[in-house]
Amino acid sequence: MRPARPGRPGRPVGAVTRGTTGHNRLRRCDRWIAAVYGPLLRSGRAGTAPPLVVDLGYGASHVTTTELFTRLRRVCPVVEVVGVEIDPERVAAAKPYEREGLSFVRGGFELPVPRPPLIVRAFNVLRQYGEDEAWAHWDLLRAGLHPSGVVVEGTCSEIGHRATWVALGAEGPRTLTFAARFTGFGRPSDLAERLPKTLIHRNVPGQPVHAFLADWDRAWATCAPFGAYGARQRWIKAAELVARDWPVETLPPTGGPGRWRLGELTLPWSGVSPVGSSGGW
Template sequence: MSLTAPADRRAGRGAHVLDPRSRAGARARPIGMITRGTTGQNRLRRCDRWIAAVYGPLLRSAAPPLVVDLGFGASHVTTLELFTRLRRVCPSVEVVGVEIDPARVAAAKPYEREGLSFTLGGFELPVGRPPLLVRAFNVLRQYEEEAAWAHWDLLRSGIHPDGVIVEGTCSEVGHRATWVALGAEGPRTLTFAARFTGFERPSDLAERLPKTLIHRNVPGERIHAFLTDWDRAWAACAPFGAFGMRQRWIKTAELLARDWPVATAPPLGGRSRWRLGELTLPWSAVAP
């Protein structure tokens, strides 16, 4: 099963690409808007865990790999957590926290250490070389859909040829999250992640869909059809709740995989991922 986007989506929305030449003046004027900056300890733990499992081999393929945490917010803490978690799977990784608000960068500077730094910037990725991985969480919520497509394209133009962008959104405490993995060729996968006590039915995660999908959750769109079928499978597997919500999630994933191209084998899927409250499928299955 291929988990890359189909040919008509591989290039993203090229007509809306921001001019990469704008990088030349990026250090004087970062590209993007200041967000609320809210963050907190362990808010992005689910995504970090997934990145380490899925893209650990990619990081170990470079020496040393560069990772960018884009829009780290009012606190350095989630960037530090990303650095710590990735160092466990790739001891040589270098992480740069990029933030558009100068005050936030200044507040983070005292926490720099070998392999971890913070710098002013935005979607132009003002770092010394193309990063192998970019994590961008809760940075596109305030943008319109077309602008989100454009910023995806700008980010894709700035990563390493083998690199990946993990762009997503999560709830305030991280109990509900979704993220898209994008390569230079375009969107690859969509992942849902949740604390088992953090929702009533899977479609509750729709409020955290990426900006390119959140307004597409209406009848006639594939993301709506997927979430509807997921809710039905969840209801059908209610008896397994007697053995715990984890078992109900696993059985639901198995049932859903009969009709949807849900990843069923590591590193993206299977029981080892499902038991953590994750579900991944190819972007092409839900693309608008």
């Protein structure tokens, strides 16, 4: 692994993003975090401080951070959420929306929060960086986590109908999740445009993620007759088919029909880990 590049003392690590955001853009990821890591948040209640979640790089509006806070409070009523943004004007604009348990601060990948967070959501913040920089920022984020924590790093389309994200623990990447609105794609490989930075340039022959997407497309085509019962049933059947040859998660909380019916599919990172990457996994 390449070492994470530190910023200047007292200066946030990272660069300002375009800041594009909007209501419900990240709801697919929020739903997944609440279902998969809700137990982690509730387990954090036994400590002296409430469980902490960071929304890194929330953009020009506070809205997706506020939505994350609202959704996580349903599964853990004492969770605290901090929106971290490198642009001071965006932080100032979000400050009026603070409330008990929800706050906004200026910062970057160094995570300027009072204690190690259990969860960091970092969406649409790494696409502007080179691949080596993305690996380094993964390392920096993992270094700031609670020992039991997780980073959920990904990217999505402008209105959130196509998304992918990686879950990273202190030990490294754990899973890769694809999520889509059933009317938002023609075939599963359309989601490749939203792959995380560490994979998007690896979608070429000879790389596992390319082979997986090709097989998933074939499964989708084979299961076309199930489309008569709706795209949801076709997605579920295609997931069952591709799971015969790939280590698709088939059990809760990350897999199985309960997640597939929502337009999700998750694999362990080991199934798509890039060949010849500089990340070391």
